[in-house]
Amino acid sequence: MTEYVTVTSDAPLGRNGAIKLYGPEAFVGMHAAGKLAAETLDMIVPHMVPGVTTAEIDALVYAFIKSHGGVPATLGYRGYTHSCCISINHVVCHGIPSEKTLKSGDIVNVDVTPILDGWHGDSSRMYLIGDVPLKARRLVDVTYECLMLGIEQAKPGNTMGDVAHVIQRYAESHRYGVVRDFCGHGLGRLFHDAPEVVHVGRPGTGPELKPGMIFTIEPMINIGKPDVKLLEDGWTAVTRDRSLSAQFEHSIGITEDGCEIFTVSPAGLHKPPYA
DSSP, X not given: OOOEEEOXXXXXXXXXXXXXXXXXXXXXXXXXXXXXXXXXHHHTGGGOSTTOBHHHHHHHHHHXXXXXXXXXXXXXXXXXXXXXXXXXXXXXXOOOOOSOBOOTTOEEEEEEOEEETTEEXXXXXXXXXXXXXXXXXXXXXXXXXXXXHHHHTOSTTOBHHHXXXXXXXXXXXXXXXXXXXXXXXXXXXXXSEEEEEOSSOOTTOSOBOOTTOEEEEOOEEESSOSOEEXXXXXXXXXXXXXXXXXXXXXXXXXXXXXXXXXXXXXXXXXXXSOO
């Protein structure tokens, strides 16, 4: 049976499996942190071009978050030494910034999580580098549509299964694979918290959505099969069949009559191509 706990100002921050229900003050904090995440992803748009290294993008992310009063949550997290994750082509998630250069035709996910005044704003977005083939662009479009369809189901009285089912059904209608090995998560003052937000499932199953819940939805969609493998670095996850993968992520909060998206782009740069 799912346990819910209402968060008060003196509540402990530990993760104990219970789903936290937050009040208006938390939503204010999450909107600010989410805005910084979105602004960070907006900022790098002109830099996502052939020839740039992923380390250079990571440095831009670090400088921008710090200059706006935040701290990158990934920096030092479980030994991770970078300010974002950058996943190219067949990398599903958690790609490590390096001296690798972006090339025309690449599709790239950048995932950022600034901490601002103790709140985590978690978001990722896809970028098209140079001349990207139609097949890859279609994958990116469908993945964004999966995210937004899932968000439409994020309202009181629905379940996590309702969110997952619409994502799975839409992706598989295009003969794409939905990654099972990674999922969204609760967040707030913790980077990762209950509940787990899976992207495949049956309607009416899983935890019920209640006002005050805060979590990410972040479907990872593959052109090929859904299977992934972890590389020896312990972070980078890739598609087993080397097919392309795409991901979008928003942080949201459940309200009395729907949900609020904390990580909407202030510049209207929701999905590529970005004007």
